[in-house]
Amino acid sequence: MTRTYLQLLNLLHPLKSSRSFKHSSALPTHFLKRTMRAKLEGDQRSDALKQLQSNGWKLANDRDALSKTFLFKNFNQAFGFMTRVALLAEKLDHHPEWFNVYNKVEVTLSTHDLNGLSTYDAQMAQFMDQCVSGTQDNK
Structure with missing residues (x-):
């Protein structure tokens, strides 16, 4: 091996x-570095949402969640992105909801056991943005 x-x-x-x-x-x-998973509230929530929304993340209409669609040049880039995110998801034991067709990956982040957005969702969103910076067109 x-x-x-x-x-x-x-x-x-x-x-x-x-x-x-x-x-x-x-x-x-x-x-x-595992941070303590806690629900985003108050100023911490406002600050995190401000930064994430400026990078194209949107609040869901029907629940406390963030969503974003990533477009890549091809399936290999999309799958590579998902693989990198999956490694972090396993490390944090925090897994995104996502849907992939060819070059498009639709992501929704929420912490089900906290019934809303957590520090892990913000961390995962920031990591996703860093993974794709310069490699695809965000929508």
Whole structure:
């Protein structure tokens, strides 16, 4: 097995130690530090929403959630984006709702056990925006 494959297995293994992930370059380290999952409220919510909405995220009409559609050049770029996000989602144990057809990925973020937006949703949205900066046209 290749070193990269072994690193990926270590990343996805639920009992892996943080030491084994230390040498992997799959995700930037500032996204790997688990913050406490808490519902976004007050000034923290306002500040997070202001930044995210300026990057194209929209509040859902029917519930406390954020959504955004990402358009890529082709399926490979869309799937690569989803793969990078999936690695963070597993690390945080926080998974997006998404729908993919060819070059389009529609994402909805909400924290179901908190019945609304959380710090993890803001972190996940920021990570998605960083993943795609310069590689596709956001809508």
